[in-house]
Amino acid sequence: MPSRLIVSRELADLLKLLAHADRLRLIEELRLGEKDVTSLAIALQLPATRVSQHLALLRAHRLVEERRDGRSHFYRLAHAHLADWILDALPFVDIRKRLGEADHIDTALALWGVPDPNSTH
Amino acid sequence: MPSRLIVSRELADLLKLLAHADRLRLIEELRLGEKDVTSLAIALQLPATRVSQHLALLRAHRLVEERRDGRSHFYRLAHAHLADWILDALPFVDIRKRLGEADHIDTALALWGVPDPNSTH
DNA sequence: TGCAAGTCTGCGACAATTTGCAGGCTTTGG
DNA sequence: CCAAAGCCTGCAAATTGTCGCAGACTTGCA
Secondary structure (H helix, E strand, O other): OOHHHHHHHHHHHHHHHHOOHHHHHHHHHOOOOOEEHHHHHHHHOOOHHHHHHHHHHHHHOOOEEEEEEOOEEEEEEOOOOHHHHHHOOHHHOOHHHHOOOOOHHHHHHHHOOOOOHHHOO | OOHHHHHHHHHHHHHHHHOOHHHHHHHHHOOOOOEEHHHHHHHHOOOHHHHHHHHHHHHHOOOEEEEEEOOEEEEEEOOOOHHHHHHOOHHHOOHHHHOOOOOHHHHHHHHOOOOOHHHOO
């Protein structure tokens, strides 16, 4: 019954794909909608070549989808909730890195334009 | 304002830590409660040394906590919802790997003893 | 047609991770 | 005290991932 092994391998592949600061920022950057490679490169202050390489990886695993318009290639998230799911991991980040700031998580969420859940009910 | 960069790096570190099939299986194995190293090694069919090395990593990032009783070292999840959050990622796994099985996700969940959410309401 | 903008892919050097093995530490039982 | 059980750490080889650069491809425009 190696099914659990197979599933854990697939999950590990997915997490490996996401385990890179630039790719995480790309995904969060696409939270609000599609963007082209140049815009993403400017927003993240990265060379367009590297952005393209990251997007190629995300695309190979079907996490983003591509649309071409003229010379530009626009990318969007294939799963609308992927960016949310990633931010759900913030509580698991080592507490020692969040020192001195009890509302660090909310601050981080606000940085990505996520409304504070504590103020919505 | 490099805060977003810092947060993305912390998240990437966390994901990197989780991006290993053995460590994922360890975490899922601890879902139901604490276990000692030998039990984990037997359950996962891995050499105890490797299990210990994986646990050391998870421990360094405060994802698991250790309790010593005699010669045995028992480990438990530091965050009760970590295992759940990981399984929430199953919908993002490349659809091509889930061929021919529409309820593959539920099957995977059942493999780890998670009750089917579709049958609870 | 020619050229530039925008993006992609291949390749090589460099960096990080994984894994088995050897040895060490602590506890239990005699 | 001594030996074995249970676990941990350090180290080196092998594997894997990253990143910059060079070159290619397509599209828009003159």
